[in-house]
Amino acid sequence: MRVSRGSYVRLFFLYTAFLGSEFDAMKVLSKKRLMRQAGFPRRPPPRGAKAVPEGTPQPKGPLERVYQEIAILKKLDHSNVVKLVEVLDDPSEDHLYMGMLWAEAVMEVPTDKPLSEDQARFYFQDLLRGIEYLHYQRIIHRDVKPSNLLVGEDGHIKIADFGVSNQFEGTDALLTSTVGTPAFLAPEALSETRKNFSGKALDVWAMGITLHCFVFGVCPFMDERILSLHQKIKTQPVELPENADISDDLKDLLLKMLDKNPETRITVPQIKVHPWVTRHGAEPLPPEDDNCCMLIEVTEEEVENSVKHIPSLATVILVRTMLRKRSFGNPFDWSRKEDRSSLCAPSQTLT
CATH class of the missing domain: 3.30.200.20 (Phosphorylase Kinase; domain 1)
Structure with a gap:
C-alpha cells in the first residue's frame, strides 16, 4: 500500500x-x-427566538x-x-x-525538466476547459496545482482532488477561509483586512501559478517559512525568470493571471480567447454551451x-x-x- x-x-x-x-x-x-x-x-439561535x-x-x-x-x-x-x-x-x-x-500527475514541482511552451498550452487548454465546467456547475476547486492534474490514458488532463472545494449559489462564491496549498494561495486569501474574496478569481490565480510551474518548473513565490512565503505572495512583484525563453503572449497571460488585484485579474472567459491560448485564433476553445452540459x-x-x-x-x-x-x-x-x-x-x- x-x-x-x-x-x-x-x-x-x-x-x-x-x-x-x-x-x-x-x-x-x-x-x-x-x-x-x-x-x-x-451558532445556536438567540434566546427568545420565535x-x-x-x-x-x-x-x-x-x-x-x-x-x-x-x-x-x-x-x-x-x-x-x-x-x-x-x-x-x-x-x-x-x-x-x-x-x-x-492516473499519474502531469508533473512534480520543483523540476528541472519543465514543459515546452506547446506542451504547456496543450495541458493548459485542458485545465481551462475543466475549470470552466466546474465553475459552470458552481464549484470552486480551491487547490489547482500540477499534482492535482492527472494525465489520463488519452493523454489529456483530468482535474482531481476536491477535498477543499466549495459549492456556491449565484454567479460566484464569496469565500472567507484560507485553504489549499501555501505556494498556490492568492494574495487576497492572505489579507488581514479583506473579509471575503471571489472564488473564481482564486482559481484563476492558482491556474496562473500552475502555468508558471509548467514552463519554468518552479512556483514564482517560494520560501521554506510559511509566514515569509505569505508575505512574498502579498507584496513581492511577480517577476518572470531572467532570459525566459517564452513568447511575449505567454508572458502577457502569466502577468494578467498573477495580477495581485482580484478585481482586475483576467477572468476565465477572457483567458479562453487570449492569443496565447488560441494561437491567435488557430485553436479556439469551444464555447461554454458546448463545453458545459446542463447544471447538475x-x-x-x-x-x-x-x-x-x-x-x-x-x-x-x-x-x-x-x-x-x-x-x-x-x-x-x-x-x-x-x-x-x-x-x-x-x-x-x-x-
Whole structure:
C-alpha cells in the first residue's frame, strides 16, 4: 500500500481485489473538517427566538450538506475532470473514503525538466476547459496545482482532488477561509483586512501559478517559512525568470493571471480567447454551451445514496482478502512468505 499524504488528507492505492470495486485509488477525508468547511457547527439561535412554524423546511444538517456535495461531485461528467466512482462512510470513524480512477500527475514541482511552451498550452487548454465546467456547475476547486492534474490514458488532463472545494449559489462564491496549498494561495486569501474574496478569481490565480510551474518548473513565490512565503505572495512583484525563453503572449497571460488585484485579474472567459491560448485564433476553445452540459441537480434519493455505509473499512479489506485467498489465516501476517509476496511494501511521499 502506497500512501501520499497532504496537510490533512491521505491517498491510498488499494488493490481492487481487496474491495471488489472498479476504483483503484482512495482519498481519505475528515468528516469534521468537511463540516467545518461547510460552516458547521453554526451558532445556536438567540434566546427568545420565535419557534419555527410546523411544516417549514428545516435547514440541512452538517452531514446532509456534505452528502449533498458528494452527490453532485459523483454526477460530474467531463473529459477534463476525474471521475469519482464511490464514497464509503464508516459511521464509527471520522473518515470518508472517496474511491476514484487513478492516473499519474502531469508533473512534480520543483523540476528541472519543465514543459515546452506547446506542451504547456496543450495541458493548459485542458485545465481551462475543466475549470470552466466546474465553475459552470458552481464549484470552486480551491487547490489547482500540477499534482492535482492527472494525465489520463488519452493523454489529456483530468482535474482531481476536491477535498477543499466549495459549492456556491449565484454567479460566484464569496469565500472567507484560507485553504489549499501555501505556494498556490492568492494574495487576497492572505489579507488581514479583506473579509471575503471571489472564488473564481482564486482559481484563476492558482491556474496562473500552475502555468508558471509548467514552463519554468518552479512556483514564482517560494520560501521554506510559511509566514515569509505569505508575505512574498502579498507584496513581492511577480517577476518572470531572467532570459525566459517564452513568447511575449505567454508572458502577457502569466502577468494578467498573477495580477495581485482580484478585481482586475483576467477572468476565465477572457483567458479562453487570449492569443496565447488560441494561437491567435488557430485553436479556439469551444464555447461554454458546448463545453458545459446542463447544471447538475440531485434528488433527495441521490443524496441519501451518495455514500455507501460500511461497518469498518479495515474489516472489509480483511474479509475480502481472506475470501480471495480462500484462507482464514491473517492475510497481513508478514511472517508468511506467500503473504509478503502478495502485498505491496509500504512507502510514503509527502505533498
